[in-house]
Structures are given as structure tokens and as C-alpha cells.
Amino acid sequence: xFPPFMETLxxxxxxxxxxxxxxxxxxxxxxxxxxxxxxxxVVTVGPETDLDTLLDLLxxxxxxxxxxxxxxxxxxVGIVAxxxxxxxxxxxxxxx
Numbered sequence: 592x593f594p595p596f597m598e599t600l601x602x603x604x605x606x607x608x609x610x611x612x613x614x615x616x617x618x619x620x621x622x623x624x625x626x627x628x629x630x631x632x633v634v635t636v637g638p639e640t641d642l643d644t645l646l647d648l649l650x651x652x653x654x655x656x657x658x659x660x661x662x663x664x665x666x667x668v669g670i671v672a673x674x675x676x677x678x679x680x681x682x683x684x685x686x687x
Contacts, residue, residue, distance in 0.1 A: 633660060634648055634654070634656060634659060635659065635660045635661070635662040636648070636659045636661055636662070637661065637662065637663060638661055638663050638668060638669070640661075642679055642680070642683070645659065645671060645676050646676060649673050657673055658670050658673070
């Protein structure tokens, strides 16, 4: 969320967290060559990867992974972002 002093401003702003996350990434890396920003050793997951594995990958202390490409039969079929995992955890907790 926003710092307390900004909460009064949020009523007038429709913030998309996906857009905000992407915007922060873009600003942070705006003047860097793509080779400095992206990794050649891409970590991917499959469509049946469980939530605990996704958590382990996205919270890894040695890697700075924000998104995981989902690959099936050598083809990209989707992407899992940190927000997706947070929503899944939230939904699981609400269901319990």
C-alpha cells in the first residue's frame, strides 16, 4: 500500500498495481542496456507447477525474479508475476 500520507489521495486515483509494478521496473532500468536488465539463464515453470515452488522461486535470496515464464512443450503459454502468487495466497487463506 501507500504510505499513510498518500492514502488520502488514493480516492481520486485508480491505481492498477500491475501497471505500477511495470512502471517501477521501467523507471529503474530506463537507461540500461537490455543485457544489463534481463538474464540469459531464464527460470521457467510448467503449467502444473505448485504454489510452494512458485514461492520458492520468487522469494529466492540469490535471484531477483519478478516474473516466471510458463512453458509447455517448448512454447510460452503464460507468465506468473509476484502479484499472481500473492493473490493466490490471499484467495487460499480466504477459503480456509
